Amino acid sequence: xxxxxxxxxxxxxxxxxxxxxxxxxxxxxxxxxxxxxxxxxxxxxxxxxxxxxxxxxxxxxxxxxxxxxxxxxxxxxxxxxxxxxxxxxxxxxxxxxxxxxxxxxxxxxxxxxxxxxxxxxxxxxxxxxxxxxxxxxxxxxxxxxxxxxxxxxxxxxx
Numbered sequence: 001x002x003x004x005x006x007x008x009x010x011x012x013x014x015x016x017x018x019x020x021x022x023x024x025x026x027x028x029x030x031x032x033x034x035x036x037x038x039x040x041x042x043x044x045x046x047x048x049x050x051x052x053x054x055x056x057x058x059x060x061x062x063x064x065x066x067x068x069x070x071x072x073x074x075x076x077x078x079x080x081x082x083x084x085x086x087x088x089x090x091x092x093x094x095x096x097x098x099x100x101x102x103x104x105x106x107x108x109x110x111x112x113x114x115x116x117x118x119x120x121x122x123x124x125x126x127x128x129x130x131x132x133x134x135x136x137x138x139x140x141x142x143x144x145x146x147x148x149x150x151x152x153x154x155x156x157x158x
Contacts, residue, residue: 004026004028004029005025005029005081005082005135005137006028006029006030006079006081007029007030007031007032007078007079007080007081007082008021008025008029008030008031008032008080008081008082008083008084009032009034009071009075009078009080009082009083009084009121010022010031010032010033010034010084010086011034011035011062011071011084011085011086011087011113011117012034012035012086012087012088012141013031013033013034013035013041013044013057013086014033014035014036014037014040014041014043014044015035015040015044017086017141018033018035018044018084018086018087018141019044021084021086021139022044022045022048023048025082027050027052027053028052028053029053029082030053030054030055030056030078031045031048031053031054031055031056032056032057032058032074032075032078032080033045033055033056033057033058034057034058034059034060034062034071034087035057035059035060035087036059036060036061036062037059038057038059041057041058041059042057045057056074056078058070058071058074062087062108062109062113062117063089063104063105063108063109063113064108067113068112068113068116068117071117072116072117072120072121075117075120075121076120076121076124079124079128080121080125081125081128081129081134081135081136081137082136082137082138082139083117083118083121083122083125083137083138083139084138084139084141085114085117085118085138085139085140085141086139086141087109087113087114088109088110088141088142088143089105089106089109089110090106090110090143091103091105091106114140118138118140122136122138125138
């Protein structure tokens with residue numbers, strides 16, 4: 001069974017761990033990179049695009065239903081077989097003082113978008129893997145902070 005991946009989606013690819021994943025995947029793996037900032041995505045994508053690899057970007061705000069839907073549509077069109085779910089956000093502060101809009105945004109990106117993307121992409125990934133007799137893969141990146149309480153981080157969950 002083939003273990004190399006033809007096409008990978010990486011969320012939160014504009015910097016940090018997401019950009020690092022993009023840099024270490026084999027040059028034979030096409031990339032679909034997503035983050036909020038188109039400028040950051042272009043900086044990450046430019047050195048990765050080679051004659052062997054197709055690199056596309058999509059600036060999408062995963063805190064919004066539109067951003068999730070646009071990314072899902074693009075990933076399904078591309079037929080990704082590796083999904084690196086790395087997008088995440090956090091807001092720190094005393095719970096009553098942090099605006100509910102910021103808390104909703106954190107939950108939307110860290111929980112809702114993760115579940116929506118996985119729910120939408122996994123069935124297609126599995127079907128393609130079975131048909132091609134290869135594997136599909138999912139990596140969900142999480143912070144160690146998600147595993148225990150911390151002052152000022154009531155809503156973090158990833």
